[in-house]
Amino acid sequence: MTNTPGKKSSRLRCANQAEILRTHQRDDEFIRVIKNKFVDLLHQFGKYKNFLPFIQGEIPFKLLYFIFTTGLGNQTLGEEYTGIIQANLETKKVPSLSARIFASLLECFGEQGVIIILNRLKKTINNPDNELTPQAIICLNKLIDKLKIAVPYLIVIHKSLFYIYGRYYSLGRRLAGVDYAKVYGKRPTDGVAWGLRFLGFATIIQCILRICQDAGKLDNENNSIESINQDTNKCQLCLEAIPTTTTPCGHLFCWCCLGDWLKAQAKCPYCREHVASSRIVHLMNL
Numbered sequence: 001m002t003n004t005p006g007k008k009s010s011r012l013r014c015a016n017q018a019e020i021l022r023t024h025q026r027d028d029e030f031i032r033v034i035k036n037k038f039v040d041l042l043h044q045f046g047k048y049k050n051f052l053p054f055i056q057g058e059i060p061f062k063l064l065y066f067i068f069t070t071g072l073g074n075q076t077l078g079e080e081y082t083g084i085i086q087a088n089l090e091t092k093k094v095p096s097l098s099a100r101i102f103a104s105l106l107e108c109f110g111e112q113g114v115i116i117i118l119n120r121l122k123k124t125i126n127n128p129d130n131e132l133t134p135q136a137i138i139c140l141n142k143l144i145d146k147l148k149i150a151v152p153y154l155i156v157i158h159k160s161l162f163y164i165y166g167r168y169y170s171l172g173r174r175l176a177g178v179d180y181a182k183v184y185g186k187r188p189t190d191g192v193a194w195g196l197r198f199l200g201f202a203t204i205i206q207c208i209l210r211i212c213q214d215a216g217k218l219d220n221e222n223n224s225i226e227s228i229n230q231d232t233n234k235c236q237l238c239l240e241a242i243p244t245t246t247t248p249c250g251h252l253f254c255w256c257c258l259g260d261w262l263k264a265q266a267k268c269p270y271c272r273e274h275v276a277s278s279r280i281v282h283l284m285n286l
Contacts, residue, residue, distance in 0.1 A: 016166050019083075019180070023084060024078060027077060038061070042055070059108045084182050087178075090177070106176065111151060122140075154171070155170075157203075160201070249275070
């Protein structure tokens, strides 16, 4: 893969959706072939179990395929089949090696990396040593939970935009500025592009509805958790006062409610264990 000199660079045409999809389908097929060959080789030498964590997914083989194709400045087999090349259509040049590496890494690890970052951020926020207020912790936890739900949908919506406009196959390629240009061969019929555009619009509508539905479920779950936490911090009899008195079995109530209860029956209101009035303890410094 080399820069096209002179006037040829000004004639770069954007590859359409069908050509790019077919390219990635061919590349994925060849990656699966590489994986299957490697697994068969491991079985022959009895090393399959040793490499099991390594071969469960296709990411290692995608990276290997990238090194010997795009990483060395060559077309992939799918790109050769459809007659397209990776290009920056704004500058009308072949993308730099660093841009191609960045795009490939984002395609392989982008979604997983964002989820890991959000989980670590949530762990930091919930650390007892931080100086955040309880209200800030609750708001940030809600925000992170919603972002974790939105990340997969964001990737699907971006793929829908690719179906509609035919630019940037993945979000990683958009961030790296790596697109595809048509350099030789026949184009598919226009009917294919219109079908993909319709699929893109339908997918966006479906994703928006699913995001609203999942966000509503998450809010209901958070509200339920908050109401449970609030109830556990109140007397289980009157549900108003802060519990200041404990029974021998360890359950908390306010002093007045528990005293009145034990006058009627000498049992814990919660677990029904026998409790004498003289055994209840008023807690201090609450």
